[in-house]
Amino acid sequence: MGEKLKYEWGEGVFTLLSWFKKEKVKNAKVLVAGAGALGNEVVKNLALFGIGHIYVCDFDRIEISNLTRSILFREEDAINHAYKAEVVAKRAMEINPQIKVTPIVGNLFSDIGFGLYRTVDVIIGCLDSRIARYQLNRLALRAGKTWIDGSIENLTGVVRVYTPGVSCYECGLSREEFNHIMLRTGCADVVRRQTSAGRVATTPISASIIGAMQVQEAMKVIHMEEGKAVPFKTLSGKIWRFEGMTNTTTTYKYSSWKNNCPAHEVWNDIIQSDTLTANMSVEEALDTLKKILKAKVIEINLRNNKFIESIISDRPEKKFDIRIPESKLDDYITRNEELRKLSYRTLFHKNFIENIDNDFPFKEMSLKDIGIPYFDVIQVSSDKGQFYIELSGDTHIYGL
Template sequence: MKVELSEGRFSRFELIEWWDQQRLARARVLVAGAGALGNEVLKNLALLGVGQVVVVDMDVVETSNLSRSPLFRPRDAGRAKVDAVAEGARAIYPDLRVHPLRANVVHDLGLGLFRWADVVIGALDNREARLAINRACYRVGRPWIDGAIEVLSGVARLFEPPEGPCYECTMSEQDWRLLERRRSCSLLNRQLEEIGKVPTTPTTASIIAAIQCQEAVKLLHGQPTLSGAGFVFDGLTHQSYVTRYQRNPDCMSHDPLERLEQVPRSTADVSARQALEWARAALGPGAVLEFGRELLQGLDCPGCGREERLFRPLSQVTEADGVCGACGVRRAPRLFHGLSGDEDFLDLSLAELGLPPWDVVVGRAGERVMGFELSGDRSRVLGALDKEGV
C-alpha cells in the first residue's frame, strides 16, 4: 500500500510560533568532539536540519565506543571518528553539509574557524580542550555551549561573550590542579597516560546533548537561553537544577579582539617578520606580536645540558621526542607565545613556527590591539563547505 506523505520534513517544527527553519539551514556550527556526546549532538543537528557543520576530533573509533555512540557501526572500528560521525549524520539528513576535520582541538584550530561559526558546541572530555575553546570563543566573540557527562550525571552550560561569565570563570583550584596534572603527564600533552577514563552511559549523553542542541536552537532564534548558567542533571535521582555563574574580574579569557583585518594570505607563506611589520604599520613601531597559544622553540636536557632548537606544532610532538638521545633524560620544552622583533627566527613562516592554518595573529602596542586573520587558509580548512560558497 502506498503511503502519501502530506507534510514536509520540518513541518512539525514550523508549528512553533517563532521557528525559522531557514535560519537553521543557514546556521554554521562547530562541534568539538565526536565521542558519545558528539554523536548525540550531530544526530540532533541532523534531525533539526542545521545546514553547515564542522566536526573536529583526533581519535579513532574503538569497540567500547559502540555502546555509547549511535552514529558508529562495528565496521567503523579503527576509522577516524570524525569521518564515521559525519557519514552517520548525513545518513539521517542527506542535505546536511558536514565537514570532518581530524585535528587536535587545543593546538590545531585557528581562530578563523571559530569566527566562521555562529555557535560552538563542546562535546569534550578534558579541561585543557575546554579552556582552549573558551579562550578562542571569547577572543573572537562567539558563544559556546559546553557539555560534560560522568556516570549517570552531566551538565550543559552556555557561555556568551563578551560580558558574560566564561568557562575559566567557573574553574576551581581543584580544576586547575587537575589541568596541570594532565599537562604534566606527557610531553606537551601529546600522548596522555591513562589517568582513568570517565565512565558514561548513552542515556546521560543523550540528555546533555539534547539540552546543548536545544540551547543552540534558541540562541540562533534569539530566544531566552542558559547564557551564563548551567543545567545540572543528577541521573541517580533524576533531579535537575539551573545554576548561575559569576564572572571572575581577574579571568584571563576576557580579552576580545575589537579590531580585526582579514588578510588573504596563508600561515605557510607569511613570515613572522611580515606579520610583525603589519602590526607595526597599524599600531606603531613598538608593536609586538601575540599568538594566543604556546609554541615550541626547542627542547633542553637537564641531564647533559644539550639544547635542541625545534619548531614544530605542539600536536606533532610526542613523548619519544622528549627523551634526550644522548643521555636518555626527559627534556624540558622551551616555549614562546609572542614575538618582540629581537628573535633570530623572524624569517620562518608562521606555519613553521607552529601556527595552525586560518589563524589570527595579534599585534599589541600598550592597550591597543589588532588582529590579522590569515583567511587564505579558509578553503583548506573548510573543504567542500567553502567550495559551496557558504
C-alpha cells in the first residue's frame, strides 16, 4: 500500500471561483431522495464538489437495466442485487474520500426521521412518481426547506425548485392528479409499490444534464445568506425544461402557492430531547414524555403510518396477527407464502391503531418497531396541549 496523499479537496480549483465558500460546502448536508439514474448523477456531482455529508435514500435494488444510465453501478452490483443506496454511497466515497455519504435503505417518508429533514441544508428529489413527490414536498415544507425536483424521459428533462412561500408541488397539481394521489395513498403499502413502479425510457445524457442542473441549484441554495446579495439567480419558483430532440432549453415562471394548501403545515417550537430514542420501548417513551411535558396523560399520534395489529382475509375468512407498521405491510405479505397466495384473490381488512397511549397492548415493543424511525419528530397530545418532540438521542444514527 502506498502512502496516502495529503491534500484538501478542491483547493486551487473551486477556490478560484469568486462565489465559492469552502467552509460552507465542507459543512453542508444534502439529502438525495432516490438513487436511480438521476440520483447517481446528483450524488456524483455533490461528491466532486466536496459536499461534507450526503444522505442518499432508496429502498430499491440494482437490476441489469439500471446499468445503461447509472454511472456508479457495476455489473456485479446487479448480479448481487445490491441496494442502490448502499452502492451509491460506497462509490461516491471512492470518488472523494474526504466526504461522508450515509445510505438509507428505506422509504423517504416512513424510514427517515423528520429530524434529518430539519437538519439538512437542501433536499434533492430524484424520484419517478407523483406519489413520492407529493410526500417529499409535504416533508420539505414542514421542515421549511427548499427541495429541487428533477424528472427525465427520453431526451427530455425538467428541473423545478420548490421554496417555502414561493412554490409548492401540491399547489400545482390538477384536481385529477390530486384525486389520483389521494386514492393511491390510502394505504402506505400501496405507496411503496407505486413509488417503485415508474420505469420510463430515458438516456444517460438526459440524466447527466438534469442531475447537473439540480446540483448547480443546490450549490446556490447552500451559498445563500439572508440579507446578503448573491451573484447568481436561482430557479426558485420556476421550471427549467431541456428538450434534447430540438436542442432547446426554456425557463417558465412557476409560483404556485395557495394559502389554503394543507402541505404548508410547518412544525415550529419543536422540543429536542436527548433522552428520547426510537430504540426505547413504548412504555418507557410514554413515561419519559410525561416527565418532559409534566403531563399526566400522553398520546403519540402516528399520523400517516398506522400500526397494524392484524389483518383478516375475506375469502377464506382468516385472521393473521402481524403487529407491524403499515409501511411494512407489502413486504410482509410478499415474504409470507400463505399471505402472498391469498393476496392474488382476496381482500384484507386491517385492524389498526392510530394513537399510542397507556392502553396500547404492546408497550414492550420499541418505537422503531411500531413505525417511528430514528431521529423522528413525534406529534404528542397531552392534558397540557399538543407538542412536537424530537428524538434527539438518535442523532448518532445519521453521523451528527
